[in-house]
Amino acid sequence: MATLSNSTNIFWQECQIGKPERQKLLNQKGCVVWITGLSGSGKSTLACSLSRELHSRGKLSYVLDGDNLRHGLNKDLGFKPEDRTENIRRTGEVAKLFADAGLICVASLISPYRKDREICRAMLPDENFIEVFMNMPLELCEARDPKGLYKLARAGKIKGFTGIDDPYEPPLNCEIEIKQEGGVCPTPPMMAGQIVSYLEEKGFLQY
Ligand SMILES: Nc1ncnc2c1ncn2[C@@H]1O[C@H](COP(=O)(O)OS(=O)(=O)O)[C@@H](OP(=O)(O)O)[C@H]1O
Numbered sequence: 001m002a003t004l005s006n007s008t009n010i011f012w013q014e015c016q017i018g019k020p021e022r023q024k025l026l027n028q029k030g031c032v033v034w035i036t037g038l039s040g041s042g043k044s045t046l047a048c049s050l051s052r053e054l055h056s057r058g059k060l061s062y063v064l065d066g067d068n069l070r071h072g073l074n075k076d077l078g079f080k081p082e083d084r085t086e087n088i089r090r091t092g093e094v095a096k097l098f099a100d101a102g103l104i105c106v107a108s109l110i111s112p113y114r115k116d117r118e119i120c121r122a123m124l125p126d127e128n129f130i131e132v133f134m135n136m137p138l139e140l141c142e143a144r145d146p147k148g149l150y151k152l153a154r155a156g157k158i159k160g161f162t163g164i165d166d167p168y169e170p171p172l173n174c175e176i177e178i179k180q181e182g183g184v185c186p187t188p189p190m191m192a193g194q195i196v197s198y199l200e201e202k203g204f205l206q207y
Pocket residue numbers: 038039040043044066067070079083084085087088108109110111112147149158159160161162
């Protein structure tokens with residue numbers, strides 16, 4: 001894997017059309033909504049529901065889904081800790097570009113390690129990184145098991161599976177937490193509504 005900061009003699013190029021001009025055009029503020037949680041916790045479901053809701057309001061978003069990125073940009077990476085770290089770093093950099101483009105970038109990755117998420121947060125002004133924790137119990141995720149991966153992990157056929165034999169470090173100070181109420185999971189539109197309310201309140205849905 002390439003080491004970081006290997007380039008020398010490079011200079012930052014500015015353009016006359018910058019983030020403010022793009023945000024004005026779109027009438028919204030670019031930011032990153034970073035959804036973290038166990039496999040099966042509902043990250044992709046929330047990302048898609050949120051993107052649909054924003055679209056219906058005339059707001060431009062783009063979803064960066066961990067599974068999808070691993071089909072292309074991150075296809076050279078596996079699930080060893082250092083590969084996950086690089087996966088999150090690259091996604092953070094791409095998300096930063098989308099936010100700079102003026103979009104509401106929705107990143108949905110397990111992103112199990114706190115320090116990796118903090119590195120992505122530090123790439124942006126703090127208020128522009130909105131960390132959403134899918135706080136669903138492992139038992140629920142495992143019961144859902146839509147891809148049958150927990151079953152394989154329990155059988156020892158997948159090694160280093162998050163929540164089984166690889167750690168998940170919950171956020172300590174996320175902006176939004178999605179959790180069950182009275183043992184019931186909010187519906188996808190309800191989860192998306194929670195994020196939209198936050199974005200509205202913080203002024204991201206207008207410029
Ligand atoms: N060992 C192991 N641990 C966790 N997940 C695994 C593993 N192997 C494959 N998968 C599948 O990969 C999806 C997670 O990819 P991510 O890029 O989000 O993972 S990470 O953020 O780098 O940890 C994850 O997708 P989601 O279920 O949507 O979370 C799994 O389908």
